[in-house]
Amino acid sequence: MTRTAPDPLGPAMLGPVALRNRVIKSATFEGSTPNALVSDRLIDFHVAVAEGGVGMTTVAYLAVSPEGRTERDQIYWRPEALPGLRRLTDAVHQAGAKVSAQIGHAGPVANSRSNKLPSIAPSAGPNLLALALDRRATVDDIRRVIRQHGEATRYAIDAGFDAVEVHLGHNYLASSFLSPKLNRRKDEWGGSLENRSRLPRMILETVREAAGDQIAVLAKMNMADGVPGGLWLDESIAFARTVEADGHVDALELTGGSSLMNPMYLFRGDVPLSAMARTQTPVLRLGMKVFGNAVFKKYPYEPMYFLEHARQFRQALSMPLVLLGGITDLDAMKSAMDDGFEYVAMARALLREPDLIRKFEADSRTRSTCIHCNLCAASIFTGTRCPLVLGSAPVPR
Numbered sequence: 001m002t003r004t005a006p007d008p009l010g011p012a013m014l015g016p017v018a019l020r021n022r023v024i025k026s027a028t029f030e031g032s033t034p035n036a037l038v039s040d041r042l043i044d045f046h047v048a049v050a051e052g053g054v055g056m057t058t059v060a061y062l063a064v065s066p067e068g069r070t071e072r073d074q075i076y077w078r079p080e081a082l083p084g085l086r087r088l089t090d091a092v093h094q095a096g097a098k099v100s101a102q103i104g105h106a107g108p109v110a111n112s113r114s115n116k117l118p119s120i121a122p123s124a125g126p127n128l129l130a131l132a133l134d135r136r137a138t139v140d141d142i143r144r145v146i147r148q149h150g151e152a153t154r155y156a157i158d159a160g161f162d163a164v165e166v167h168l169g170h171n172y173l174a175s176s177f178l179s180p181k182l183n184r185r186k187d188e189w190g191g192s193l194e195n196r197s198r199l200p201r202m203i204l205e206t207v208r209e210a211a212g213d214q215i216a217v218l219a220k221m222n223m224a225d226g227v228p229g230g231l232w233l234d235e236s237i238a239f240a241r242t243v244e245a246d247g248h249v250d251a252l253e254l255t256g257g258s259s260l261m262n263p264m265y266l267f268r269g270d271v272p273l274s275a276m277a278r279t280q281t282p283v284l285r286l287g288m289k290v291f292g293n294a295v296f297k298k299y300p301y302e303p304m305y306f307l308e309h310a311r312q313f314r315q316a317l318s319m320p321l322v323l324l325g326g327i328t329d330l331d332a333m334k335s336a337m338d339d340g341f342e343y344v345a346m347a348r349a350l351l352r353e354p355d356l357i358r359k360f361e362a363d364s365r366t367r368s369t370c371i372h373c374n375l376c377a378a379s380i381f382t383g384t385r386c387p388l389v390l391g392s393a394p395v396p397r
């Protein structure tokens with residue numbers, strides 16, 4: 001029987017959750033959580049995309065432990081954070097959308113200087129983000145982080161979230177364990193793909209145990225790290241097959257790149273190096289001047305830039321998949337459905353126009369006004385926003 005592609009703007013189930021459409025606002029760290037607590041700005045940010053028509057928005061990023069934050073003002077799961085998060089989920093629900101919590105541990109992407117706590121990684125080594133050293137995670141650390149993912153999931157249920165999205169990408173902790181470049185361990189957590197997969201698989205098992213069928217579980221995973229010697233499709237597809245066989249995840253969102261070694265692989269488009277440098281300390285600013293061009297490699301923007309990689313996952317798997325990366329119009333969403341993807345995720349186009357989905361509903365020929373300048377990526381420490389939106393201003397700190 002031939003499959004009829006679903007309408008991207010029609011209702012759909014995601015695990016136990018009923019969505020009004022198949023569009024997910026993908027995680028964009030909002031930089032709006034002073035003292036690691038929810039602010040009115042964070043709530044307004046998500047209400048705007050909810051009122052703008054998405055099926056589900058994603059709050060990013062909620063660390064499972066204090067040393068797992070990328071910087072000290074980022075929320076980590078603890079009782080004091082719950083009342084604010086409950087206000088946020090209530091407000092999003094009132095606007096008709098569902099809301100997911102991106103949970104994870106930043107590992108080597110954590111800024112230990114900002115957190116005032118050592119960062120952990122599969123293997124010890126220099127950390128250029130903090131100009132410090134990553135500590136090699138002990139087996140106790142690993143078991144604690146796995147347990148903390150379960151605790152985070154229980155907190156997310158208490159706070160009214162409809163889903164959790166486990167961060168397995170961008171060389172955060174779970175992704176760095178998967179990466180043959182970053183994981184040089186010789187114990188049962190390193191070496192073979194089976195060993196490198198152990199941490200992410202145990203995290204997903206623990207998250208599912210905590211979630212039961214109360215909320216949906218997604219995982220955002222790297223198809224490729226985008227660096228020589230890093231995770232590549234042969235292993236990432238094999239890993240995704242084991243995730244499918246384990247059966248703990250309702251949908252996989254497919255990404256790529258390394259926040260440590262190749263951030264532009266995530267985004268594509270312009271490299272706003274000077275705007276990024278302005279947000280850094282003088283020492284890091286100097287570091288960006290010296291190493292900036294090597295780390296921030298240029299990738300020309302292309303619509304649906306992860307499609308060719310993601311199609312290989314589609315062929316290898318039968319579980320629901322979320323296509324991400326350069327999706328900015330209704331034609332792209334429909335072609336993703338034709339290709340067998342169940343959902344699409346969008347980041348920058350919704351930073352530029354939070355009401356873009358309503359505009360598609362009103363006129364299917366609507367085109368996004370996002371120009372892939374990536375200035376929004378430089379805004380994450382002063383309140384994530386599209387600076388091209390009139391009236392957008394940095395958040396005073």
Ligand SMILES: Cc1cc2nc3c(=O)[nH]c(=O)nc-3n(C[C@H](O)[C@H](O)[C@H](O)COP(=O)(O)O)c2cc1C
Pocket residue numbers: 026027028029060061102167169170220255266267324325326327345346347348349376377378380384
């Ligand atoms: C400002 C900004 C912040 C981001 N923060 C996160 C994050 O916290 N977690 C994450 O998984 N991805 C993050 N991303 C990546 C996006 O979720 C998405 O993968 C990427 O932008 C590609 O999608 P797009 O082409 O629709 O923008 C961020 C992207 C931007 C632009």
Ligand code: SF4
Pocket residue numbers: 348349351352369370371372373374375376377385386387388
């Ligand atoms: S700053 Fe605005 S226009 Fe530029 S990439 Fe970000 S959302 Fe798009």
